[in-house]
Amino acid sequence: MRFQTVERDSLFTRLDFRPKLLMIAVISTVAFVWESPIALAALALVLVIACLLAGVKAAYIKTVVRVMIPFYILLLITHGFWNTDQVKALTGKEVLTPLFTFPANWWLIGGGGMSVEGLLYGWAVIFKTLALMLVIPLGIFTTEVDNMIVGLVRAKVPYKLVFIFSSTLRFFPLLFEEIQTIIEAQRLRGLAVEKMGPVKRVRVYSKVAIPLILGAMVKSQQLEVVLQSKAFTGSSERTYLHESVLRRADWAVIALFVLLFVLAAVLYFRLGVGKFAWLIFD
DSSP, X not given: OOSOOOOSOOHHHHSOHHHHHHHHHHHHHHHHHOOOHHHHHHHHHHHHHHHHHHTOOHHHHHHHHHHHHHHHHHHHHHHHHTOOHHHHXXXXXXXXOEEEEOOTTSTXXXXXXXXXXXXXXXXXXXXXXXXXXXXXXXXXXXXOHHXXXXXXXXXXXXXXXXXXXXXXXXXXXXXXXXXXXXXXXXHHTTOOGGGSOXXXXXXXXXXXXXXXXXXXXXXXXXXXXXXXXXXXXXXXXXXXXXXXXXXXXXXXXXXXXHHHHHHHHHIIIIIOTTSTTTTTTO
């Protein structure tokens, strides 16, 4: 059981983890700074294509989007109806363009309405969150945990933090397997989860949390005993089975993302590329 969904070899799987860390940092920073729905949509599309080329399963991307749909709808509603001050500051407009307005005689919501600018900003936030969620599997799912540990240590990250991070990644498949085992045990006792309604299903899954938490606590205690028996100190001055060496391709990726970060900063602050009004209200 490994925390890795990529099954085929690609450029991303052959890279060292340090260029991937830089890639995650650069793309996350750009996604946080950009406000344009057009620029963020293009960034999210590029990341979707990169994930598919790297071997990240399309089912994973579909699941992420499907799970986030209620949150995306909430973003569109909140920004479209109520995020007026921020959108006015971004566009420089005193009055926003109404998309539709409720009749004034309606109770509580009478006279209110959704603005075009607010709806566009809601889409920008959706593409922003999608980009941030896709850049993580692009770097994490294409790297073995062992290579990830060595790469983080070579990047001068404290070894104790690296060990906690790697242990968390290794625990995820175990927890998922534990959940599946508990559900299968309930099915053997005649519990048909598939035939239940949403409310009953939530109640069943909430009961799964108790044995799952207890099992995780037992495993963590066992891990503590093992670490103490091996005199674990958390020092990075140790031998490693895997090596982390920056090759030409790694240096090329590092130079590429440094250049992209500088270019994005220059275009944003000098030409306004990535700002909310870019290509829409200019």
